[in-house]
Amino acid sequence: MKQPMFHTIYPYLRASKKFPHVWCPGCGNGIVLGSLIRAIDRVGLSKDNIAMVSGIGCSGRMPVYVDFNTLHTTHGRALAFATGLKLARPEMNVIVVMGDGDAMAIGGNHFIHAARRNIGLTVIVINNMIYGMTGGQCSPTTPTGSFATTAVYGNIEQPLDISRMAEAAGAPFVARSTVFHVFELEKMMEKALNKEGFAVVEVLSNCHVGYGRQNDMGSPVAMLNWMRENTSPRSVQDGESSAKIARGVLVDKDLPEYTALYDEVIKRAQAGAMNTPL
Amino acid sequence: MAKQRFLQGSEACAEGALAAGARFYAGYPITPSSEIAEILSRRLPQAGGKFIQMEDEMSSLAAVIGASLGGLKAMTATSGPGFSLMQENLGFAAAAEIPCVIVDVQRAGPSTGQPTSPAQGDVMQARWGTHGDHPIIVLSPSSVREFYELTIRAFNLSEKYRSPVVLLADEVVAHMREKVTLPDPGEVEVIDRLEPTVPPEWYFPFDNAMDVPPLVSFGQGYRFHVTGLYHDRSGFPTMRQDEINPWFERVFAKIEHHLNDIVEVQEEMMEDADIALISFGASARSAQSAMRLARAKNLKVGLVKLKTLWPFPEEVVDRVSRKVGRIVVPEMNRGQIRLEVERVAAGRARVLGVNRYDGEMIAPAQIVNAIEE
Numbered sequence: 001m002k003q004p005m006f007h008t009i010y011p012y013l014r015a016s017k018k019f020p021h022v023w024c025p026g027c028g029n030g031i032v033l034g035s036l037i038r039a040i041d042r043v044g045l046s047k048d049n050i051a052m053v054s055g056i057g058c059s060g061r062m063p064v065y066v067d068f069n070t071l072h073t074t075h076g077r078a079l080a081f082a083t084g085l086k087l088a089r090p091e092m093n094v095i096v097v098m099g100d101g102d103a104m105a106i107g108g109n110h111f112i113h114a115a116r117r118n119i120g121l122t123v124i125v126i127n128n129m130i131y132g133m134t135g136g137q138c139s140p141t142t143p144t145g146s147f148a149t150t151a152v153y154g155n156i157e158q159p160l161d162i163s164r165m166a167e168a169a170g171a172p173f174v175a176r177s178t179v180f181h182v183f184e185l186e187k188m189m190e191k192a193l194n195k196e197g198f199a200v201v202e203v204l205s206n207c208h209v210g211y212g213r214q215n216d217m218g219s220p221v222a223m224l225n226w227m228r229e230n231t232s233p234r235s236v237q238d239g240e241s242s243a244k245i246a247r248g249v250l251v252d253k254d255l256p257e258y259t260a261l262y263d264e265v266i267k268r269a270q271a272g273a274m275n276t277p278l
Numbered sequence: 279m280a281k282q283r284f285l286q287g288s289e290a291c292a293e294g295a296l297a298a299g300a301r302f303y304a305g306y307p308i309t310p311s312s313e314i315a316e317i318l319s320r321r322l323p324q325a326g327g328k329f330i331q332m333e334d335e336m337s338s339l340a341a342v343i344g345a346s347l348g349g350l351k352a353m354t355a356t357s358g359p360g361f362s363l364m365q366e367n368l369g370f371a372a373a374a375e376i377p378c379v380i381v382d383v384q385r386a387g388p389s390t391g392q393p394t395s396p397a398q399g400d401v402m403q404a405r406w407g408t409h410g411d412h413p414i415i416v417l418s419p420s421s422v423r424e425f426y427e428l429t430i431r432a433f434n435l436s437e438k439y440r441s442p443v444v445l446l447a448d449e450v451v452a453h454m455r456e457k458v459t460l461p462d463p464g465e466v467e468v469i470d471r472l473e474p475t476v477p478p479e480w481y482f483p484f485d486n487a488m489d490v491p492p493l494v495s496f497g498q499g500y501r502f503h504v505t506g507l508y509h510d511r512s513g514f515p516t517m518r519q520d521e522i523n524p525w526f527e528r529v530f531a532k533i534e535h536h537l538n539d540i541v542e543v544q545e546e547m548m549e550d551a552d553i554a555l556i557s558f559g560a561s562a563r564s565a566q567s568a569m570r571l572a573r574a575k576n577l578k579v580g581l582v583k584l585k586t587l588w589p590f591p592e593e594v595v596d597r598v599s600r601k602v603g604r605i606v607v608p609e610m611n612r613g614q615i616r617l618e619v620e621r622v623a624a625g626r627a628r629v630l631g632v633n634r635y636d637g638e639m640i641a642p643a644q645i646v647n648a649i650e651e
Contacts, residue, residue, distance in 0.1 A: 017514055048499050053344075064503055064514060069496035071347065072505035072515075074370050077340040080332065084304060084341030085496060087328045088348025092497050110340075113333040262328060269323035 009037045012047065014067050022061050026220035028179035028205030032126055033062055035182055039189035051094045053082040055102040058133045059126045062097050076107025079114040082121050090259035093122065093193065100127040104140040104160050115169035118197040119258040125162050125200065128207035136210035147214040166200040167251050173199035174251040178227040179206060181247060188249065197257045204231065204245070282459050287425045287452040288313035291381060292321060294429030295353055297466045301327035302352035304341035306334055306360060309393040310449040311383035314355040335360035339367040342378045347504065349495030351433055355381035358400055359390060362407070369408030370506045371442040375484070375493070375529065377471055379432045381445045383452040386637040395637030396449035398559055401614040404444045405588045413533045415540055416444045416588035420562040422456035428585065434469040435540060439532055440490050446587060448610070450560035450639060474500065482511040486524040489532040533589055542585040543594050547573065551580030553649055554602045556595065556619055558584040561608045561640050568645035579649055587615070592622050599623035606648050608632040608640050
C-alpha cells in the first residue's frame with residue numbers, strides 16, 4: 001500500500017501543542033512560518049541546534065508551534081535576548097521573529113545596535129503595517145494617510161523603511177519580499193539562514209483584520225493583490241524612479257561576524273594583549 | 279596561599295563573580311557601578327567568558343537572560359536609573375525562572391538624583407519594582423569582603439532556586455577600598471543549577487511536582503518553550519486556572535520553603551541588648567560604630583545586620599522585637615526597611631528610624647542621638 005505523503009512542515013511542528021494557532025483565518029503569519037520551515041528544511045539545519053526567539057505581538061506567538069529551542073520574550077527585546085543566547089552558544093542557529101511594532105518602535109534601538117554589531121542572527125521582520133494583536137493601532141510602518149484605530153483622521157506620520165533602516169545600521173544581508181511572493185520569500189530566507197552575520201528578511205504581510213478592514217482591503221485576497229501591485233523586483237526598479245516597494249536581496253556583503261570576532265578577543269585576552277593594536 | 283589585597287568594592291564584586299563561575303556580563307555604563315563593567319570587560323575574556331556592552335539597561339538584562347538560557351552564569355550591574363529600566367526583564371526572569379544576578383549600586387535618587395552619592399532608596403523597588411506578584415531574592419553587602427562573599431552567594435542562590443537575585447549594594451560599598459583576604463578559588467563553594475537526569479520526552483522545565491525543577495540549557499536536545507506568559511509544566515502558554523495556581527504556589531514556595539538557607543543576618547552584642555539597631559549595607563557600618571559608642575556609655579545596644587533584605591528576615595525581627603524595648607533602623611532612605619520592621623514588630627517594640635537621603639552617609643553620632651532620645 002502506498003504510504004501517505006505528509007507535508008515537509010510536520011516534523012518541525014509541535015504535535016503536543018494544541019492547534020489551531022492563535023492567528024486569524026487568512027493571516028500572513030502562517031505563510032511566513034511555512035516559508036521559514038521549508039527554508040530550514042532545505043538548508044538542513046538540525047532542530048536541536050535551532051533557537052527561535054520572538055518578542056510580543058502576533059508574530060511573538062510563532063515559536064510555541066515549532067519544535068525548536070524556543071523563547072518568547074518581552075516586547076521589542078527579542079534581539080537582545082538572542083544576542084545573549086548567541087554569545088553563549090555561537091554554534092546555534094538563532095532565528096529571531098518580530099513584527100514591525102516590535103522591531104521598529106519599542107525595539108528599534110535594539111534592531112539598530114544588533115545590526116551594527118553584526119551578530120549572527122537570522123532576523124525575520126513581519127511587516128503588516130499595523131499593531132494587529134492589540135486591535136489595529138498605527139505602527140511605525142503604517143503608510144501616511146492610512147487609517148488605524150489610533151489614527152481615525154488618517155496617519156500623519158511618515159512610515160519607516162525597515163530594510164533601509166537595516167542597511168543603514170550596517171546589516172550585511174537585507175532582503176524584502178511579501179507573503180504573496182512565497183517562492184521568492186523562501187529563497188531569501190534560505191540565503192539569510194546561510195549568511196554568517198546579521199541577516200534581515202523583511203516580509204510584507206497581511207493583517208486584513210487590523211489594517212485591511214480600516215483601509216478598504218478587508219480580505220486576505222485584497223491585501224495580497226495590493227502586495228502584487230505595489231511591489232516590484234529590485235532589478236526592475238534599479239535605475240528608474242519607482243513608487244513601488246522594492247523586493248529582492250537589497251544588501252549582501254561580507255563583514256566579520258561578532259561572535260567570531262569575540263573569539264579573537266578571548267585569544268588576545270588570554271595572551272595578555274591588553275591595549276595593544278589589533 | 280590566599281594573600282591580603284587592598285580592593286575596591288567593585289573589584290571584590292567582579293572577583294566574586296568570577297569565583298562563582300560567572301562567564302557572561304551584559305551592561306550599560308552608569309555611575310557608580312561602571313567599575314564592575316570595566317573590570318569584567320578585561321577579566322571575563324581572560325577566563326574564556328564573554329562581555330558585551332549593550333545599548334541600554336533593558337537589553338542588558340535581556341542579554342543576560344538569553345546567555346543564562348544558553349548555559350552561562352550571567353550578570354549585569356547598574357544603578358537606580360538603570361535598575362528602573364531593568365524591571366521589565368527582571369519580571370521575565372522571575373516568571374520564566376531563569377537564574378541571573380543583577381547588581382544595583384544604589385545612588386541618591388529618584389530620577390537622575392546624585393550619581394556619585396550614596397543612598398539606599400531602592401529597597402522597595404528591588405522587591406516590588408516589576409509588575410505583578412513575583413518571588414525575588416535580594417542581598418545587601420556592607421563591606422568590600424561582604425561584596426565578594428555575597429556576589430558568590432547571589433550566584434549560588436540564583437542557580438539553586440532558578441531565580442533572579444538582586445545584589446543591592448550602595449555607592450559607599452562599591453567605591454571604598456578595604457584590606458581583604460580572598461579565599462583561593464578552590465575553597466569557594468560554587469553551586470550549579472540542577473540539570474535533568476531524564477530523557478527529553480520526560481522533561482518538564484516547569485514541573486510543579488518539585489520546588490525547583492531542573493533547567494537544561496538550549497541546544498542540548500531538550501527542545502522546550504520559555505515564555506513570560508502564564509505557562510504549563512512544559513512551558514506552553516496556558517489560561518487554565520488548574521495550571522496557573524499550582525505554578526504560582528510553587529514559585530513562591532521555592533523561596534518560602536527554604537528561608538533558613540536564603541535568609542542571612544549577622545547579630546552582634548544582642549545577648550544582653552535592650553536596644554537593637556537593625557541596618558544593612560553601608561548604614562550597618564555606621565550602626566556598628568554607633569553601637570560601640572553607645573556601649574562605651576554603658577547602653578545595652580546590639581546590632582542586627584541584614585545581609586538578606588528579601589525575603590524579609592521576619593523570624594529574626596520577630597524574635598528581636600519580643601526581646602528589646604526599642605529598635606532603631608538607620609538607613610539612607612525615608613524608612614523603607616523601618617516600615618517592614620514595624621510590620622513585623624507589630625507594636626511589641628518601639629521602632630524608630632534614623633534617615634538620611636541627601637547623598638551623605640549617616641554619621642554614628644546621629645544614631646547615638648537617636649539611641650539616647
